[in-house]
Amino acid sequence: MNNGFKNIILSTLCVMMSLVVASCTPSVPENAVDNGKDVTVFPDYTDVYIPYNIAPLNFHIYDSLATDFVSVVEDKSGNRLVAGGEDAQFDEDDWHTMLEANKGGDLTVTVYARIDDQWERFKPFKFHVAEEPIDEYISYRYIEASYKNYNELSICQRNLTNFDESVIISNKYLGGIDASSEYQCMNCHNYQNYHTDNFQFHVRYYLGGTIIVRDGKAEKYSLKTDSTIGAGVYTSFHPTEPIIAYSLSHTVQTFLINEADHKIEVLDTLSDLVIYHIDTNEIQIVQNSFNSFETYPSWSPDGKYLYYSSCYFELEGKDTHYELANHYDRIQYDIIRQAYDAKTRQFGEPDTVFKAKELGKSATHARVSPDGRYLLVSVGDFGNFQLHHLESDLYVKDLQTDSLHPLSKMSAMNRAESYHVWSSNGRWILFSTRREDGTYTRLYIGYFDKDGKDYKAFALPQRDPLYNKKLLKAFNLGEFMVEPVKISQQELADVIRKEAVPAKFYSNYEKKTNK
Amino acid sequence: MKQRQTTVISLVAFAIIAFAYLAVKAQDLFYVVQAQDLFVYDHTHFDLISEQPGWLATYVGSFLTQFAYYPLLGIALFVALLTLLAWLVKWAFRIPAQLSPLALVPSVLVVMFVMGWDYGIFASRHYGNLFSPIVGLICSMLLIGLLNLLKNIWVRYACTLVAYVLLYPVLGVYALLAAVISAGYPMVTEVGLTRRLYAAGMLVLFVIVTNIEVRRLFPCFNDHFSWIAGLPYMDFYKTQEIWIPVYIAGVFLFLLPVIVELSRKASPRAATIVSGIVALTAVILVPIRSFNDSNFRTLVAVEHAYGVGEDDKVLELCVNQEKPIRSVILYRNIELWKHGQLLDKMFQYTWSSDTIHSQNERMNTFISGARVYQQYTFWNFSYRWAVERMVKNKPSYVDLQLMAKDIVYNHEPELADKYLSKLESTLFYKDWASNQRRLLDVSVLHKDSLWLLHNQICVVPQGAIDNTEYCEYMLMKHFTNLYVNTETRAEQSLAAAMVLGNEEVFWQLCLATYKAHSDRALPRHVQEAALLFAFKRQNQSLFEQIQLMVGKDGAVCQQFLRNQDLFARLLSQPTQSDMTTLATLCPGTYWNYYLNESHNMIVYD
Numbered sequence A: 001m002n003n004g005f006k007n008i009i010l011s012t013l014c015v016m017m018s019l020v021v022a023s024c025t026p027s028v029p030e031n032a033v034d035n036g037k038d039v040t041v042f043p044d045y046t047d048v049y050i051p052y053n054i055a056p057l058n059f060h061i062y063d064s065l066a067t068d069f070v071s072v073v074e075d076k077s078g079n080r081l082v083a084g085g086e087d088a089q090f091d092e093d094d095w096h097t098m099l100e101a102n103k104g105g106d107l108t109v110t111v112y113a114r115i116d117d118q119w120e121r122f123k124p125f126k127f128h129v130a131e132e133p134i135d136e137y138i139s140y141r142y143i144e145a146s147y148k149n150y151n152e153l154s155i156c157q158r159n160l161t162n163f164d165e166s167v168i169i170s171n172k173y174l175g176g177i178d179a180s181s182e183y184q185c186m187n188c189h190n191y192q193n194y195h196t197d198n199f200q201f202h203v204r205y206y207l208g209g210t211i212i213v214r215d216g217k218a219e220k221y222s223l224k225t226d227s228t229i230g231a232g233v234y235t236s237f238h239p240t241e242p243i244i245a246y247s248l249s250h251t252v253q254t255f256l257i258n259e260a261d262h263k264i265e266v267l268d269t270l271s272d273l274v275i276y277h278i279d280t281n282e283i284q285i286v287q288n289s290f291n292s293f294e295t296y297p298s299w300s301p302d303g304k305y306l307y308y309s310s311c312y313f314e315l316e317g318k319d320t321h322y323e324l325a326n327h328y329d330r331i332q333y334d335i336i337r338q339a340y341d342a343k344t345r346q347f348g349e350p351d352t353v354f355k356a357k358e359l360g361k362s363a364t365h366a367r368v369s370p371d372g373r374y375l376l377v378s379v380g381d382f383g384n385f386q387l388h389h390l391e392s393d394l395y396v397k398d399l400q401t402d403s404l405h406p407l408s409k410m411s412a413m414n415r416a417e418s419y420h421v422w423s424s425n426g427r428w429i430l431f432s433t434r435r436e437d438g439t440y441t442r443l444y445i446g447y448f449d450k451d452g453k454d455y456k457a458f459a460l461p462q463r464d465p466l467y468n469k470k471l472l473k474a475f476n477l478g479e480f481m482v483e484p485v486k487i488s489q490q491e492l493a494d495v496i497r498k499e500a501v502p503a504k505f506y507s508n509y510e511k512k513t514n515k
Numbered sequence B: 001m002k003q004r005q006t007t008v009i010s011l012v013a014f015a016i017i018a019f020a021y022l023a024v025k026a027q028d029l030f031y032v033v034q035a036q037d038l039f040v041y042d043h044t045h046f047d048l049i050s051e052q053p054g055w056l057a058t059y060v061g062s063f064l065t066q067f068a069y070y071p072l073l074g075i076a077l078f079v080a081l082l083t084l085l086a087w088l089v090k091w092a093f094r095i096p097a098q099l100s101p102l103a104l105v106p107s108v109l110v111v112m113f114v115m116g117w118d119y120g121i122f123a124s125r126h127y128g129n130l131f132s133p134i135v136g137l138i139c140s141m142l143l144i145g146l147l148n149l150l151k152n153i154w155v156r157y158a159c160t161l162v163a164y165v166l167l168y169p170v171l172g173v174y175a176l177l178a179a180v181i182s183a184g185y186p187m188v189t190e191v192g193l194t195r196r197l198y199a200a201g202m203l204v205l206f207v208i209v210t211n212i213e214v215r216r217l218f219p220c221f222n223d224h225f226s227w228i229a230g231l232p233y234m235d236f237y238k239t240q241e242i243w244i245p246v247y248i249a250g251v252f253l254f255l256l257p258v259i260v261e262l263s264r265k266a267s268p269r270a271a272t273i274v275s276g277i278v279a280l281t282a283v284i285l286v287p288i289r290s291f292n293d294s295n296f297r298t299l300v301a302v303e304h305a306y307g308v309g310e311d312d313k314v315l316e317l318c319v320n321q322e323k324p325i326r327s328v329i330l331y332r333n334i335e336l337w338k339h340g341q342l343l344d345k346m347f348q349y350t351w352s353s354d355t356i357h358s359q360n361e362r363m364n365t366f367i368s369g370a371r372v373y374q375q376y377t378f379w380n381f382s383y384r385w386a387v388e389r390m391v392k393n394k395p396s397y398v399d400l401q402l403m404a405k406d407i408v409y410n411h412e413p414e415l416a417d418k419y420l421s422k423l424e425s426t427l428f429y430k431d432w433a434s435n436q437r438r439l440l441d442v443s444v445l446h447k448d449s450l451w452l453l454h455n456q457i458c459v460v461p462q463g464a465i466d467n468t469e470y471c472e473y474m475l476m477k478h479f480t481n482l483y484v485n486t487e488t489r490a491e492q493s494l495a496a497a498m499v500l501g502n503e504e505v506f507w508q509l510c511l512a513t514y515k516a517h518s519d520r521a522l523p524r525h526v527q528e529a530a531l532l533f534a535f536k537r538q539n540q541s542l543f544e545q546i547q548l549m550v551g552k553d554g555a556v557c558q559q560f561l562r563n564q565d566l567f568a569r570l571l572s573q574p575t576q577s578d579m580t581t582l583a584t585l586c587p588g589t590y591w592n593y594y595l596n597e598s599h600n601m602i603v604y605d
Helices: A003-024 A092-101 A320-325 A489-496 A507-512 B002-025 B027-035 B043-049 B055-069 B071-092 B097-115 B119-123 B132-148 B153-171 B173-189 B193-217 B223-228 B240-263 B268-289 B294-307 B312-319 B326-338 B364-375 B379-392 B397-409 B413-424 B430-438 B449-457 B471-479 B487-500 B503-516 B524-536 B540-550 B555-562 B564-572 B576-585 B590-600
Strands: A033-038 A040-042 A048-050 A059-062 A068-074 A080-084 A106-115 A118-123 A125-129 A137-143 A154-159 A165-170 A186-192 A195-203 A209-214 A217-222 A232-237 A243-256 A264-277 A282-287 A292-299 A305-312 A334-341 A351-354 A362-368 A374-380 A393-398 A404-406 A418-422 A428-433 A442-447 A474-481
Touching: A048 A442, A059 A068, A080 A092, A137 A186, A154 A186, A165 A489, A186 A232, A186 A474, A195 A232, A209 A489, A217 A489, A243 A292, A243 A305, A243 A320, A243 B379, A264 A305, A264 A320, A282 A292, A282 A305, A292 A362, A305 A362, A334 A362, A351 A362, A351 A374, A362 A418, A374 A418, A418 A474, A428 A474, A442 A474, B002 B027, B002 B071, B002 B097, B002 B268, B027 B055, B027 B071, B027 B119, B027 B294, B027 B397, B043 B055, B055 B071, B055 B132, B055 B153, B071 B097, B071 B132, B097 B132, B097 B240, B097 B268, B119 B364, B132 B153, B132 B173, B132 B240, B153 B173, B153 B193, B173 B193, B173 B223, B173 B240, B193 B223, B240 B268, B294 B312, B294 B326, B294 B364, B312 B326, B326 B364, B326 B471, B326 B487, B364 B379, B364 B397, B364 B471, B379 B397, B379 B471, B397 B413, B397 B430, B397 B449, B413 B430, B449 B487, B471 B487, B487 B503, B487 B524, B487 B590, B503 B524, B524 B540, B524 B555, B524 B564, B524 B590, B540 B555, B555 B564, B564 B576, B564 B590, B576 B590
Parallel strands: A033 A118, A048 A125, A232 A292, A264 A292
Antiparallel strands: A040 A059, A068 A080, A068 A106, A106 A118, A106 A125, A137 A154, A137 A474, A154 A165, A186 A195, A195 A209, A209 A217, A232 A243, A243 A264, A264 A282, A292 A305, A305 A334, A334 A351, A362 A374, A374 A393, A393 A404, A418 A428, A428 A442
């Protein structure tokens, strides 16, 4: 049912419940004894750094012996938030009041458990409230943690200050019940400079095309031309110009027989890089050499550089899939950047900014911080699809000092950290991780301070703290936004059902290619 | 009083006959449809179901479907609700005694619908398929009956509209059915054009209400399907005839008020005879319209047997299938292997497989891949296909079981916990899940027979890859790669080498098996293959050695020698006549498979 409608029902129920249980608000146990133990909560919110405008960090408490719980969040002035039961769910208004009053300070969280009619107190933990806010909105895709098949999926947006979530576009709205109207795959939504008047996403399959929203109006384009290997895949909207960078690729999957933590390897058998000029409807090639694989383009915040991942692999050219599949663990990517002049449409020479291969690693998803100083990447042992590489972690390179270090507090060891983005103020990093169960990708947010230090990340808060445990879908492609998407699903659907406008090939750049 | 007795007797008779019929014909089907469903008390599951109009019928239907875990209980419940439906039809339409048999028609059509299901049950995106139509129809009849109690036409219209506004979101097409019948009823019972125009105006209002409600309340629902929302749907897109009973039921219920009105002018006797004939025709059509494909029946029986842990029944089911589909052949070989009879009996039964009798594309790997891979302890590949099916359809008990088991044996405790927790919150799978949870303890897991088997059969170099797309082909290819040579694996590898006609691998393993079997005779099919391959090499000395190896006086060797000329011709210039002769003289042998059937050995689906 409609989320708004659900929220009305839920809010009404909450008000009614509040009235009914007002007199039953749990009180803080007075004669509790310290048990000296750390409390186990899910999600693991212990000692995390959080923005002052984030939704309540509700958590579930695990203790098989306890029959009741009380959780208390207390600030230095003695103000308290109290929640009862194994699911600690805090009042949204009270939560925000407390966080607002404690910017830059700490909140102490104490959990009490009743065991055999005796209240015990666990060792308290902290919520560290940062002074910097987080962008109010994020968007992401809901998709099954699948291999080849897909079914219903949607691109949703979420207000981070509360639990409101709404659908930007769902394939269920477009597709249907029988195979004559199968569901489309939709992916790679990307916004221009955190604002939603200009954004894009792809639709695959029988209504396929790239939907580009400009100044709030949508249009559908076919980015495949006779001179390119396919339609756009991974995307980066230029921060100021009407230009979008795309990787183009042919992708295959290969399956590992016996590795529990590495069941699948996704390979590009071809991949190139292009930019699309929206105004002139032209595709311009950036890189398309046969033995190099370029992917994951990303503009620097000033728009002067295009960063991407690139791997050189000597191919014999007989059976590319076979060759690559049999050497998948030797496919390693470096991070390259090329200067770009928007006036002349010219790119500079490729410059390797992170030689991951020399370290025996593979680096992908280059993202430069809004202040232009830090390059954030996902580093795994090989390959480019780090979502399936549990060993991948987040690393940051200081572009001023050239120093490189892992975000070891933010990343969990060997839990596939990738698809990261910076908040518009550069203090928060939204990334996907499989740290909870190794398979279902979840969104986490970590604090990155002005000195370049990282801190323990927290899971995207949910009203039901066990939501991630119950959900059989994954989140991916998280993006920050400073405002919600305003164009309606109906408008987007109408455009998706239209014929795509075919893009033209910008041919004077062809001479630079060697294919 | 007599009328009431007659009604009760006819309903009881219907219930008994329906129960007996379904108990004989549909226990496996009920179990499998149940296994493809899922009912758990958590909001993520509710959210999934409540994304479309008619969710209440689906939700209740899904709740009731779980009882078909015990098929007879499910059937009893099903029949009880069908009986209630029949009684409600009679009450709602005020069917007179002489037309009583007509009240049974919707219930019979529901049975006809269910018995007509084909392989589409393995590709259903909808929950509560078994019970949601009955739940929906019961609600419809209840609503029609209550609205019929209202005498004032305007009150009736107003209440119908209010009921529709409130109930369309939860009952979907069933609310629409009730509202249209209720609003249309005066078109039959009332006279005058104006009254009829008012009724038509109501129908327009329903269209408007539906469009508004779908757009406002179900933003992700494709409004093209507003008029069928809540009906069960499966992947029957090329077999629309499966829906015929549903269409007939809809038309029948629309016409029922007219029939009731007309019957008032007919003689009671004639009305009774005609209505009796209509009901009887519906009953007779049930077995005729059922999907009687024997492979389908075998497949659901096999799925049922595996589902309840009665693996012992599978072999008998499979070998009794005359022209099996590939899935049944795969299950047959698995069970022969488990019974230690693989190399003695695997070619006794036909290898030529039938295609899946469905007009819709069906892949054996999609239907059975996860279970087959799991039986061979290929946890990753089994998991992949369970996930693929879950994604294409919806989360279900059977796929959660398969995934949970794969992940438990892969020792991924956090992920296993996710699936096991789901199953532990169900009514009938919690014990199974708790049992699996014990295996999360590594010390218990490492003593488990399946885990030990995995270490014998699924040993590959680190990082080995393969394509899981075609289950049978992948397995054969895997087993003929001689990474290791445990006895269990050698058995599979020999079988695969014979299936693929890979003589090189066969000879390597045959000699090893001969040494291992020095105290007993080689398995029958190994003897047959050894003689044939040796003879094929046209090396007399080798051929004589092999005769000694398999036992020159043995039945296999003697049979080969008797037909030596025939084999020579078949290996050089085979003719149809010689192939027929071979099939007659040596049925159920590896020779017949290799020379006659091997072109059918693997089907890439």
